[in-house]
Amino acid sequence: MANILVVDDELGIRDLLSEILNDEGHQIELAENAAQARAARLRARPDLVLLDIWMPDTDGVTLLKEWSSSGQLTMPVIMMSGHATIDTAVEATKIGALAFLEKPITLQKLLKAVEQGLTKTVVRKPVVFNAAVLSSDLTVEAIMTGGALPAPVDLGPQATQSFSLEKPLRDARDEFEKAYFEFHLAKEGGSMTRVAEKTGLERTHLYRKLKQLGVDLSRGKRGT
Numbered sequence: 001m002a003n004i005l006v007v008d009d010e011l012g013i014r015d016l017l018s019e020i021l022n023d024e025g026h027q028i029e030l031a032e033n034a035a036q037a038r039a040a041r042l043r044a045r046p047d048l049v050l051l052d053i054w055m056p057d058t059d060g061v062t063l064l065k066e067w068s069s070s071g072q073l074t075m076p077v078i079m080m081s082g083h084a085t086i087d088t089a090v091e092a093t094k095i096g097a098l099a100f101l102e103k104p105i106t107l108q109k110l111l112k113a114v115e116q117g118l119t120k121t122v123v124r125k126p127v128v129f130n131a132a133v134l135s136s137d138l139t140v141e142a143i144m145t146g147g148a149l150p151a152p153v154d155l156g157p158q159a160t161q162s163f164s165l166e167k168p169l170r171d172a173r174d175e176f177e178k179a180y181f182e183f184h185l186a187k188e189g190g191s192m193t194r195v196a197e198k199t200g201l202e203r204t205h206l207y208r209k210l211k212q213l214g215v216d217l218s219r220g221k222r223g224t
Contacts, residue, residue, distance in 0.1 A: 001025040002118050005046035007037040007063075008080065009055045013103070017050060020110060034058035041067070046075055048117045050101075053081035053088065061092050068096050076117040080105065178213040181206075185215070 004026050006017045011032070018028045029044045031037040034057050040046070053060040060079060067073040073096050079089075082103035089100055098120060099113050181195070188194040196203045210217060 001027065002047040002114075003027045003029065003044055004114070005029045005031065005037065005040050005044060005049045007031045007034075007040075007049065007055070007060070008052040009033060010052075013052070013080075017105075017110070020107060021114065024111065024114075026114075034060075034063045037063060041072060048114060049075055049077045050114075051077050051079055051097075053079055053084050053092070061088060061095070064092060064095050064097060076120055078113050078117055174213060177209075178215055181210055181213065181215055 001024070004021055006014055006021075006028060008014050008017070009032050014030050014032065018030060021028050029040045029046060031040050033055055037049075037051070041049070051060045051064065058066075060081075064073070064077060064079075067077075076098040077096065079092050079097045079100045080103060081088075081100075084100070084102075092100070098117055101109060101113055181199070184195045184198050188198065192203060192206065196206045199206065201209065
């Protein structure tokens with residue numbers, strides 16, 4: 001079977017993942033921080049790495065970036081965290097992470113992610129998000145795995161817009177927010193009240209935000 005490196009500063013997580021993956025017939029290497037992970041990466045040459053994001057010495061995203069820039073990211077890496085943000089997930093994916101597991105990690109998701117990781121070749125490709133499948137309750141795990149996305153809805157030209165991660169953060173965020181609000185305006189038939197409820201914004205704040213982003217409020221019905 002495979003040689004898997006588990007990197008996590010929590011002893012309980014390391015023991016649990018090691019026990020599960022050992023039962024599946026895999027050989028497990030353990031590391032509790034980035035320094036140990038570097039040594040294990042050189043010594044054991046793992047087929048797959050399960051990498052925690054938040055660690056005391058060097059965080060997982062920084063370690064991932066280090067491996068990528070030095071040509072050592074030759075194996076699939078699955079990120080793990082209970083507190084990651086979508087920005088962190090996007091950054092890790094752009095660097096080369098294959099997938100993401102949110103803690104607490106279920107047995108089913110762990111085994112599925114490991115199985116998929118061991119059957120895939122590491123391929124670098126840009127991350128592109130389609131406005132048609134973005135929703136306000138999309139999880140970090142869904143962003144990185146592409147799973148559990150809502151079915152696309154025909155909402156006009158904005159539904160096919162994609163977002164480049166090569167732009168400055170502020171420009172990319174404004175572009176995403178504009179498409180996000182256009183998506184909800186179209187979905188809710190132009191009702192500002194329903195869009196405010198859906199997005200969790202106070203109506204006056206929402207109106208100012210739409211004007212700031214240059215969203216066209218003259219098209220279609222605008223609810224009260």
